[in-house]
Amino acid sequence: MRHFRSEPLDEALVMRLLQAAHFAPSVGYMQPWRFIRVKSAKTRERMLALVEAERLETAKALGERQAEFLRLKVEGLRECAEVLVAALCDRRERHVFGRRTMPDMDLASVACAIQNMWLAARAENVGMGWVSMFDPQALRELLGMPEDSRPVAILCLGRVDAFYPRPMLESEGWKSREQLANLVFEDRWPAE
């Protein structure tokens, strides 16, 4: 099991990771990403409560896999060095370029930014976890976010005791890796 170590991250390193995120491509060059650095211990504690509540709701919704799910390490919010919330900006409707038929392409852009940050973190030997188990409205209220903005991810960052050699959910038997050949089609979706 991977664990975060308690030592803080160097400020310049955190800025390099944010810079990597900011250099992601975005729909119509919209740059819709915003980042809230959570430094308040009280706010972190409240976020932890939100995540824990949703973890239990998720477990219930999973039915027969409930017990198996509850044994997994699904967040590192308590012990990680740095907590960031990645969010979609407000006033998104002003941006039409590349979003007229698919408005959620700005969410895709934020995901590209987070993936850039993830790869940059790994290159710097920093562990990162993306937590999506929370009620977005509750987190929005906690962080004073405008109604038309949206929290996308709680990112837990820090030095770790080790990196997983394979995805943790694979090692723990939650799910296997798909064969790439089964995910690539030619010209048309295959018939059932």
Place this chain on the structure above:
Amino acid sequence: MRHFRSEPLDEALVMRLLQAAHFAPSVGYMQPWRFIRVKSAKTRERMLALVEAERLETAKALGERQAEFLRLKVEGLRECAEVLVAALCDRRERHVFGRRTMPDMDLASVACAIQNMWLAARAENVGMGWVSMFDPQALRELLGMPEDSRPVAILCLGRVDAFYPRPMLESEGWKSREQLANLVFEDRWPAE
């Protein structure tokens, strides 16, 4: 202006790019990405018509920036060596882990896969463009995709005459790069 060259991409290279995509992280290890390689010239022609129709609709929706928009190079579908459609899989509702409150986290995973492919392409000196100007229902029908699947991106790939030194929409004056400091907040969203 960057242009695609006509030479085909090596098959092993295309597979490396798809492999990079497939090694992206995903919500609950769902691996929701699917890729359709468009080899049929007829299908590519029809996709081009869909994109061109949406380009004109977007131009109209942009109002006073219409003429400026129409001068931009927004796709390379006609001349690129390889066309891929990146899609969300069908039967997504079976996956609850990390998606109970935010079902579109699987779209975020597909975006991470595309960003991995983008970075891998650049490292291989291959240009890539992400086209999101199309009617998703029309593209779904063209490619025989199930109703509960969803096309996310038309990806244009190929050797190019040059890479842009800066984002093209920045060089062309469409939009400037934001200052990172304006996008990073501490503990709370800033007041207006």
